[in-house]
Amino acid sequence: MFGSRNVSRSQNESFTRKRRDAKGKTSFREHPVSKNRAARSIRKPPGEDAASPANTLTSSIITLVVGREQRLFAAHEDVLCHSPFFQAACRGQFMEATNKRVSLPDEEPEIFSSVLEYLYKGDYYPRLLLNKRKNTWELETGEGGSSVESTVFHHGVDGELLKDTVIYCTAEKYGLEELKKVALRKQGLQSGIQCSTILSSARYAYANTPDTDNKLRAHYLALIIRSRSTFRRSGTMQMEMQAGGSQLFFDLFVALCNHVDDVASVAASPRSIRTHH
Template sequence: MADPEVRVEATPTEDTPADDVAMADDGDEAEAKAGDGEEVSTLPQAEAPKRATFLDYLKSPMVELVLGTGSDQAVLTAHQAMLVKSPYFADVCAQFSEGSKRRIELPDEDLNATGSFLEYLYMDEYFPRRLNSHKDSPLEPDDSVPTPDDSGAALLKHAKVYTIAEKFGMPALKSLAHSKIHRATSTAKGEIAYARYVYDKTSASDETIRKPVAAFWATRSHVLRHEAEAEFRAMCLEYPQFGFDVLSLVLDMKEKRGERHEGSSQQPPASGRKRARVSQG
């Protein structure tokens, strides 16, 4: 059995003032807590970053966006603090010098798609909006879309927002635009116009938007025969990759149907056990 521990309490003396004794006791207590598994930090606590308010955005400098050329040129304006949410514009705005004119040339960008991009920066949505938060929510009516939509206006509106979101580095907007594409209605000719835009403006590796286009036409041979055969032929000649993608999906579906048919028509495998021979003796 160990000898009992003898603890000598510190008492203030002329050489050790009372305040020093108290500090020593506090240090012992902190070490004890640390020994019990509690982390004791002596570093100063970092202040939480200040939350940006909407007023802070509005106080930031205005930036001009110049779209188009010649008589088709249009100038849009936006607050710089809003624009820099986009990595693309953050890089451009970082090059502005103090007191210089904040002007960005975008001669090749679509005016309506850029307007939708800016609307999203300010509102986290763009017209036409979803009617509710449900994943299958329809979109609010859009009077600018003709009926019937042979031009593919509804589909093209969101496809252009999708491509501009890709360029400006806005994945959330890109996802939103893609979800609206699947809520838009159109005719066969409108779908071909949309397919032409997708295969012209998007990367060959972007299966997110290209694969559904090819799948749409791979499962609608009756539509091709009666509503858009000429347009489909022209599309295949203009964009051979589109024709190949559709054909590949058609052959895949045919192969799967053949495998299911063969599987259902096969007789059950016979037992490997031999029947006992009957003795003829």
């Protein structure tokens, strides 16, 4: 039912791959997720919310033709219709009436597969798992305990993007608010992401969310500021800022980072500052 390659410019431009529990300035992490907050953010499978789950799994089958390669997916109509986008599609706005097909040529099959998995199961791979010892949530690992690939190749940008960012933006388009929460939470648990991937994903986020979005956009702004020591040394960041207009933008960014560092240093030792006066 359900249906990834950037080269780093230097080791200084990448976030060091450390153990997931390590805390460093350059790690791509947020604060631990509490059990209750995560539990509230994960959507129940549609079948559990429906008045009659049996009807959901016996409704008409819709064929979805996804991406440039026209990958075929199949899903129950009632499951798809938890999304306002697909409600409209299944009512004939986008669907071929004769064979119940919906064409999604601009979507990435890997991303759509995750969205479909969420609609059926309330989560997508890698799932959020509860660490009972720490009472926090973590991402499940792959075979042999290896980490699961966090990026996906996107034809629209001809490069790698953070998978959870693309899923968030897809959920925005499909009107799946709870899926947005799950994707944002999972992205906050990722680590070892290169600067270039973060910047390209941030551009994608801004291009595919409304100006009113105060979740994913704010996440990227906070991430870059929190990891400013890495981004300040980043040649990729410098090129990004220069491409925006002139060297002024990158100089302004460095000045802001230096100012924030100075303020933080003063705030950390107020007594020593007063003794000098």
